[in-house]
Amino acid sequence: MIGIQTRPSAVAGRFYPEDPAELEAMLGVCLHGAVSQAAVQPPKVLLVPHAGLIYSGPVAGSAYALLAPWRERIRRVVLVGPSHRVALAGLAAPHAGAFATPLGEVEVDRAALAGLADLPQLGFSDAAHALEHSLEVQLPFLQRVLARFTLVPLVVGRATPGEVAEVLERLWGGDETLIVISSDLSHYLPYAEARARDRATIERVLRLDADLDGDEACGAVPLAGALVAARNHGLAARLLDLRNSGDTAGDRRRVVGYGAVAFEPRPVWRATEDEAQAAGGDDVSAAGEDRHLGPALLSRARNAIAAVLGLGTEAEPAHPALDRPGATFVTLRHAGALRGCVGALQARQPLHEDVRVHAVAAAFDDPRFLPLAREEFAALQIEVSVLGEAEPLAATSEAEARAALRRGVDGVILEWRGRRATFLPQVWEQLPQTRAFLNALKLKAGLAPDFWAEDLRLARYQVRKFTEADETEMA
Secondary structure (H helix, E strand, O other): OOOOOEEOOOOEOOOEOOOHHHHHHHHHHHHHOOOOOOOOOOOOEEEEOOOOHHHHHHHHHHHHHHHHHHOOOOOEEEEEEEOOOOOOEOEEEOOOOEEEEOOEEEEEOHHHHHOOOOOOOEEEOHHHHHOOHHHHOOHHHHHHHOOOOEEEEEEEOEOOHHHHHHHHHHHOOOOOEEEEEEOOOOEEEOHHHHHHHHHHHHHHHHOOOOOOOOOOOOOHHHHHHHHHHHHHOOEEEEEEEEEEHHHHOOOOOOEEEEEEEEEEEOOOOOOOHHHHHHOOOOOOOHHHHHHHHHHHHHHHHHHHHHHHHOOOOOOOOOOHHHHOEEOEEEEEEEOOEEEEEEEOOOOOEEHHHHHHHHHHHHHHOOOOOOOOOHHHOOOEEEEEEEEOOOEEOOOOOHHHHHHHOOOOOOEEEEEEOOEEEEEOHHHHHOOOOHHHHHHHHHHHOOOOOOOOOOOOEEEEEOEEEEEOOOOEEEO
16 A cells, blocks of 8 residues: 555544544534434435534534434445635545544445546545545544445545536435535625525535535535435535534634535335324324324424513424425415415425424514514414425426416425526415416516516426415415
């Protein structure tokens, strides 16, 4: 073997504790402080930050805490991060046979690296790895949460997202392989500006939009490559945490942004027989779940709003579907008039968390309305819509689109060159004519009512709708 046998720790004592017991304790704090993020199968790709543990450790912990149920199943980790110290063309693998931290050594998967030898964008450089912290700071977390695993460490320099994606495809594997992308977000902006910048960046990441640059994420190239691969494999992105050093351990004058995202196979909404029985019936269909799911969601939406207003809360019924990923829209009405409506089109977090987040946003952050006042709460009417999977609507003209849409049934998503808008199926009640429905949707997207283009895209979805009157409908 050329070069060193083991790559020693380079940043222990600076980015994380050098003493093994102190390091174990600090990792435990980061992991145990993470908000529970239920998952029904192991994530395929994780985005995690790579600053000193005191700064980004709590955010990284929210991603690594996901791996606990898959401790024995994950046996190989592909670890990819940007080069901070060495100018580098392409991707660099090490000659070393192992990487060391205060918690021990991790064996490098030499066979996997040999399988990449024919790719022109991959080379070997011990210098690129010698002092690189973006990979090293992830190792103690991995050593803590996984049983035994091998490592494929890759540092990325000047490369294209496609070149990175090609490497990841070679290493993709099955559930035994986890891909970890190491990247911080914005650097040294004032706190409020950083929050806005990082939120915009993460929104694109969640859409699997690979058009990123180094000002938005220092690991923009490896992250973009992972987004290309995630899109090719039909993965869904789920936000786990988004903060910055001003939220953790630094001042707020110049902060660094940190995000944690899991990329997972898209969830399938289908109750098992055991789950259906736990929900109070033998019907394993969605309709069988609805009778009990509605009260569970509505109580959580109302309680989330009440908590912000400093009001008392009510009991929250349990339901097995609440821990599965789900996408909701929460609609608020007061005296029969719309008072707020906010939601998500893709499942990115557990259903119980998604409905709380969007209930609060509908009450206090819908830009069309003033924040909800305490005196409005008692008369507030809450509706929760759980979205099904969107499917593209094949239409080469607006006439074809109008003919294909099912009035009163389809929610519709319209996209054109960065513009996007949606109407829930409930909007058909106000706009029962297909032409008027589509025209209003185009206006919502900032387009003229008579606009049509060959590259305009439509998709449709159905929802399960729940109101506080306990009326459940399939729409």
